[in-house]
Amino acid sequence: MRRILLIVAMLLLAAAPAMAVVTVNARHIGFPLKTGITCDTVEVNYVCGASEKVRAFALEITVDNGFTISAVKDFNKGENTATTKGYGIFPGKFRDVINAQTPNWVDPCYNPIAPAADTDANGTGLGTNKVILELGSLYVDTNAPTTSGILCRLLVSTNGRTAIDCNLGIAVNATRGGVVLEDGNSLAVGTALVLNAGPKVSFPKKFPCWAPFTVQYPEWLSVWEPNCWAGTYLVGDANWRTQCWGDNDGKYEGPLNKYRVYTSDYTRLQQAWAKKATQLRAGFTVGVKDGNWMCADSDHKYEGPLNKYRVYTSDYTRMTAAWAKKDTQLRMPPFGWCPQ
Numbered sequence: 001m002r003r004i005l006l007i008v009a010m011l012l013l014a015a016a017p018a019m020a021v022v023t024v025n026a027r028h029i030g031f032p033l034k035t036g037i038t039c040d041t042v043e044v045n046y047v048c049g050a051s052e053k054v055r056a057f058a059l060e061i062t063v064d065n066g067f068t069i070s071a072v073k074d075f076n077k078g079e080n081t082a083t084t085k086g087y088g089i090f091p092g093k094f095r096d097v098i099n100a101q102t103p104n105w106v107d108p109c110y111n112p113i114a115p116a117a118d119t120d121a122n123g124t125g126l127g128t129n130k131v132i133l134e135l136g137s138l139y140v141d142t143n144a145p146t147t148s149g150i151l152c153r154l155l156v157s158t159n160g161r162t163a164i165d166c167n168l169g170i171a172v173n174a175t176r177g178g179v180v181l182e183d184g185n186s187l188a189v190g191t192a193l194v195l196n197a198g199p200k201v202s203f204p205k206k207f208p209c210w211a212p213f214t215v216q217y218p219e220w221l222s223v224w225e226p227n228c229w230a231g232t233y234l235v236g237d238a239n240w241r242t243q244c245w246g247d248n249d250g251k252y253e254g255p256l257n258k259y260r261v262y263t264s265d266y267t268r269l270q271q272a273w274a275k276k277a278t279q280l281r282a283g284f285t286v287g288v289k290d291g292n293w294m295c296a297d298s299d300h301k302y303e304g305p306l307n308k309y310r311v312y313t314s315d316y317t318r319m320t321a322a323w324a325k326k327d328t329q330l331r332m333p334p335f336g337w338c339p340q
Contacts, residue, residue, distance in 0.1 A: 246319030
């Protein structure tokens, strides 16, 4: 394993500029929602447009507007093999986590985020608005990384703020050599190296795009994006924060106007009962995105015979559970977040 230690030592050294054409992108891929991707996802990838191969990447990824980077995933780990080729050597975490004689590449602490205690990394890391990525390759024979691929994916958090988008930034980390070729030379930004960031990390303006709501996002799009589905206790229209419990009119009613779920909600449930989505859409009197009949669908699912109905038994069950309850009661367990 001496070669591992030698390569790691090389990756920690900055190098002289060289000429090649490499593009590194940090891009928001999570919205509109794609299969298997949540809308808080930023992908960091690379494309080599010349014959040179990159040995290591040292990059700085940033967000603004009060957002933070909450997690890193989908990165290669360890030495390259014939079937797994990428950048899986992370110098700082290798030093802190990996035993070179018996490396445990699946250690959950082993990831490409530079340790916060390392040179110029203070104040960065997961949970902040900036991460430093350290990624190198280790291989023999024909197992070099491919000329293009994904380095990792990062998850971005709004931290409950009302801001719905942020700027995404990318830069090289000069202390760690930036983007380094096989010969140990660094690429100069703007000539041999192109860095692209964007578009903005944009969360849907209305529908919450994090668990447990993420799985419902495609469903929301399919029924013409009713605003009433989009209320939560963190963001969204306050009038619709209890819609998932049968509050389909978005209003207080009952004695002293204290109840969120009461008689007018039940009336709407009856009017929408056992109807298909197209029937409910035809019943909108104010406009699709202003709510109305689709708001009686509190579980946001099809059900009933052949799964054709938007409003059926589970919607009624939710309404009866929340009947004649105050807003404060619906913020407490077992209520609160809408169940799936």
